[in-house]
Amino acid sequence: MKARFAAGMITAFFLLSLGALALGRPVNRGGEVSGKWNRKNYVPGEVLVKFRPGTDEWDRDQARRGIRAGEHRRLGRIGVEKVELPPGMSVEDAVRTLENDPRVEYAEPNRRVVYLGIPIQLPDDPAFLNGSQWYLNKTPLISGSVGSKSFSVDVDIDAPEAWGVMGSTFDSTMTAGVGVIDSGDGSAGIFSDSTGYIPNHEDLLNSLLFVNTGEALGTGLDNDANGYVDDVNGWDWADFPNDNAPADTPVDPDAPYHGTRISGIIAAAWGNGTGIAGIGMEALRVLPLRGGPFASDYIAAIGYAAALADTGENVRVLNGSWAIIPPGQDYPPLRAAITDAGASGLIFVAAAGNDNSDLPELNNDIVPVYPASYSTSLTNVLSVAAADSTGALADFSHFGPASVQIAAPGTFIYATSGGFNGYAYVRGTSFAAPIAAAALGLIMAADPGLTPAQAIGRLIDGGDFDARLAGVVKSGKRVNLAGALAPFYPYSGLAPLDVTQSITMYSDSIGAQYATFISAVSSSRSIAVLKGDAAAGWAVSPVSPGIASFTLSFTNVLDPVGSWETGPWRVTGIAPFTANPAVGNTVAFTSLLAIAGTPTWSVMDTSVGSIDPVTGVFTALAEGRTRVSLSIGGIPADTSGVIMVMPPLPSGGGGGCFIATAAFESYEAPAVKVLRDFRDDDLLTNGPGRWFVAMYYRYSPPAARWLNGHSWLKPAIRVLLFPLIGFAWVSLKVGPVWAALLLTLLLMSMVFLTWKFGSSG
Structure with a gap:
């Protein structure tokens, strides 16, 4: 037992x-x-x-x-x-x-070792190291406040962080071509039968040009049968005969080496100890497509790039830092070319426009500027405004709450220029657009399967939100290169106190390199926290007005980086945060703050609008921009984004001829049509005429609105308009010079007859 x-x-x-x-x-x-x-x-x-x-x-x-x-x-x-x-x-x-x-x-x-944060890579290019290329990397600025709290603003595009990610995730096959439809690339460029096009600039290398693999060097033949002989590295439509050496001979003396400067911003040599660092970190290839001062060249260039894409060539983005004049008029052949390019998978990046005599109205929502304003109807078009070195909208930049999607740095941009070692500081939306184009090119290099609309969405989701841009550009954001390559979205945004917003991992090939994140640390828990978990998902939970960011840590040690800091999340207690009322209209603002005390409202620019300090009802008084502020118990609590007051539109439309349409009570009245044709054919073809039209757009809507409320005056206004209508009719028939001469003779005759009969009496 x-x-x-x-x-x-x-x-x-x-x-x-x-x-x-x-x-x-x-x-x-x-x-x-x-x-x-x-x-x-x-x-x-x-x-x-x-x-x-x-x-x-x-x-x-x-x-x-x-x-x-x-x-x-x-x-x-x-x-x-x-x-x-x-x-x-x-x-x-x-x-x-x-x-x-x-x-x-x-x-x-x-x-294995995992980075505790985004690794950075810094090139040894002198202009980067000495801070001349501030838009790539700059110490955050202390800029403004939310209520009584001050916050720093990161105004650069976080290029070193993006380059660090690229160093971990890109290989030599991950490239993309960016077509620069402009004045050329390299002021002394030449074509070599053994090398292809050589820009002849120390920072613009033949090896960083897009290569048409269907064309063979030195054969003198059109190997790919596309109608262009030896088009290995681009084409020049401006010179006669057209050729394969798109050298930058300035088309506009006021904008020399325009294309050369844009090309360097996108794809100057990186880390070669010379000049500047290109945004592309040598993963982007510039396709120089040179045109002259006529739309036909640019339309041909767009079609050429689309045809290359159709054959499988890796051109994905086109940069258009130019505008068709006059503004305000759709241009069907350009629209058709860009639409066709979109069908071939090409993104078209367009500069929103600068303040000058050709484009005097800054708000593209009022007077469209093409091609930028095709952003409202074509999903492959991105319109880009310029931000200054503080991150706010540049004073010269066009904007549009509905038609301009994003801003990018556009002042004091140090870029390649004329000569073998020429560089220059430049400014304009012309040089903001290629920053966005380069970011989109890198997105496409990382995930070639994205559609143009998806890539543009990724760029916008990855931008840095700024209250000073909210209400001015559609997204309220500036381009951020690291955010564009982030595996999650949105990278940054607006967080009203009464809303929680999800942060989600991308399912595209960029996001697929990462597992989900397992923790999130807020830069200020008193402003916002990120709540949730890897299984249920994560959401921004706002606490009080201000700016916060989050450090996300990933689960998988094989992820390219171990943690990633988001862009700024702006928590607000004001609803709505932005508004675009027309003159004479009102907007009711509401406090979302659950704080004891009496809310009091005020407006920054009282010439643009007024606000009832108790009810928060804002009344738009004049076209312009302002912001509203909220105090609780006398203590500043929050400030809105931009309130953009738009010009009033008379009832019944008007198509721009506001007073005549109101007087004749029909947009299709013969007299209105004469004035409309006079505007399009004569006034909008010269600088003074465009200035007059812009001023008319700005100041005539209130008069037309008033006239619609006083119909008994319309017959008298019609009589007063007849001399102008007669002059416009004569100008359309014989030209403005002869019309002016006839008008002068008529006036002189009237003066003489008045004097003659007056003397005899």
Whole structure:
């Protein structure tokens, strides 16, 4: 009996021991092992070994032979070796064997390292290092406040962080072509039968030009049968005969080397110790497409690029830093070309426009500027405004709450210029657009499967939100290169106190390189926190007005980076945050703050609008921009985004001829049509005429609105308009010069007759 009891106890002890051993070992579920032996956490085929002090080389070699080790290498002075394992031996078995060897102090897997933050890469280009290229990397500015709190604003595009991510995720095959439809690339460029087009600038290299792989060098033939001979690195439509050397001979003397400057911003050599650093980090290839001062060249260039894309050539983005004049008129051939390019997968990036005599109205929502204003109807068009060095809208930049999607740095931009080693500071939306174009090119290089609309959406989701841009550009954001390549969205945004907003991992090929994030740390928990978990999802939970960002940590040690800081999240207690009322209209603002005290409202620019301090009802008084502020109990609490007051539109439309339409009560009245044709054919074809039209657009709507309320005056206004209508009719028939001459003779005759009959009386 005792023997059977003892045997039973031994058997039970044995089974319990096996169970404990099983529970103590990691369990492999489909190859995923937790803890030390998770294969994602170490390098296969290698172990690190430390031998005990006094172990001679013969004993070391015997220990290595015990695992049939291959090569070994000493790591510094601490006595640790990296040992290669034979094929078929697991790291786990090798470590266990070595740990049982009395000559070994310890053996460990060669663990993987994860970056605790976004790694950065810095080029040695002098203009980058000395701060001339501030738009790539700049210390955040202390700029403005929210209520009584001051916040810093990061105004650059975070290029070093983006380059660090590219260094971890891009390989040599991940490139994209950016077509620069402009004045050329390199002021002394030449074509070589052995090399292709050579821009002849130290920072603009032939190796960084787009290559048409369907064309063979030096054959003198049209190898790809596209109608262009030796079009290896672009084409020039401006010179006669058209040629394959798109050298930058300035088309506009007021904007020399325009295309050369744009090309350098996008794809100057990176890290070559010379000049500037191109945004593309040599992953982008410029396709120079030179045109002259006529739309036909640019339409041909767009079609050329689309045809290349249709054959599988890797051109993905077109930059158009120019506008068709006069403004305000759709241009069907250009619209058709850009639409066709979109069908071929091409993004068209357009500069929103600068303040000058050709484009006097800054608000593109009022007077459209093409091609930029095609953003409202074509999904492959991005319209870009210019931000200054403080991050606010540049004073010269066009804008549009509905038609301009995003801003990018556009002042004091240091870029390549004329000559072999020429550089210059430039400003304008012309140089903001290529910053956005470069970012889109890198998005397409990282994920070629995106549609133009998806890539544009990614760029906008990845931008830096700024209250000073909200209500001025559609997204309220500036371009951020690191945000454009982030694996989650949105990177930054507006967070009203009564709304929680999700931050979600992308499912595209960029996001697929990462697992989800497992934790989020707020820069200011008193302003906003990120709540949730990896399973249920994460959401921005606002607390009080201000600006906060979040550091997200990822689950997978194989992720390219271990953590990532978001852009700024602007928490607001004002609803709505922005508005675009017409003159004479009202907007009711509401406080979302649950704070004891009496809310009081005020407006920054009282010439643009007024606000009832108690009810928060804002009344638009004049066209312009302002912001409203909220105080609680006399303490500043929050400030809105931009309130853009638009010009009033008379009832019944008007198509721009506001007073005439109101007087004749029909847009289709013959007299109104004469005036409309006079505007389009004569006034909008010259600088003074465009200025007059812009002023008319600005100041005539209130008069037309008043006239619609006083119909008894319309017959008198029609009589007063007849001389102008007559002059317009004559101008359309014989030209404005002859019309002016006839009008002068008529006036002189009237003066003479008045004097003659007055004298005889």
